Amino acid sequence: MPKLNVKQKNWLLSVHVASGSIWFGTALSMIAIAWKNTHTTNGDELYAINAALKLLDDFVIIPSANLSLLTGGLLCWLTIWGFFKHYWVIVKWIATVILISTGTVWLGPWLNAATSISDIERSQALSNPLYTFDIKGVLIGGAIQTSCVLAIIGISVLKPWGRRIVKAPEESTSSSS
Template identity: 25%
Template sequence: MRMRPLGRKVGLVAHVGCSVGWLGAVLTSLVLAVVGLSTRDAETARAAYILLEGVGWCALVPLGLASLLTGLVQALGTRWGLFRHYWVIAKFAMNLLAVGVLLLYTQTLAYLADRARASAYPADVDQMNGLSPVVHASAAVALLLTALLLSVLKPKGLTPYGQRKSASMPPRGGALRTRRVGILP
């Protein structure tokens, strides 16, 4: 079912807003992960790891799920469709993968936050320093920027289903248009 123009615009604003918010939350996580990894101050590192968990549950998960849902609504409610264009399928797959990894990774964030809360000595915090939060956040930034590029560039390429669907539909704009042929231009 195709959405009406106002519904499409509202849906697009919602999808772009959730996706940009998600990217911002991922960048925030990357900054916190780098601070936690690079600081020599145990209290700063402890705070960074505790904040990572909060950002994960309060921003990353809700915005990731909202981006997935609004993207699905946009795909199903507009001419782009979910299975007509390779770039839409790629974005949907990347979003599913990112949300799935995120939901699994929240366990790691909870573990790091629990260890940061329980650490009594700076040496305990030093043992927590690992590249995992930096690597995960960096990969998420790369994935979301790739999805952004796909959205803006919309590379050509219909799937076989999209080719069949396009062949069976009238051209955009309604009825077939004919060109008048005459002697004068």
């Protein structure tokens, strides 16, 4: 497969940086909104905040996280960076896949459940232990995820670990008689 030229690589890198930035900015905004949710006593406001969080998750976080993963994969495949040549690329891959997986397995379902509960119960959701667990999970898990995305951005900029040293297989020096 031919590698990208400089202009193509820069465009792809721009989309990659933009998608990661959108993911981070939206996640940070969701934490601020979720924090506001901890002080809400009005049932309609409680549901509206949860519905807004769900909207941001479904239509901004999920697409931007997946686009970041896709463009990162294309950058590895179509440039000299490769998938396994640099430790910082490996760490970013592992961290991104873990973040998307945990968001899919835990954070998304917790947010969906909290939104459903607040839709049905309104202000009584605040005394529902399942709602309390779910919304705390969204707030704490979201803060952890946002910190991890910020760390990934830092790794992208700093590239703290260098190139992997791959030892070439030793050639046997057997002589034929």
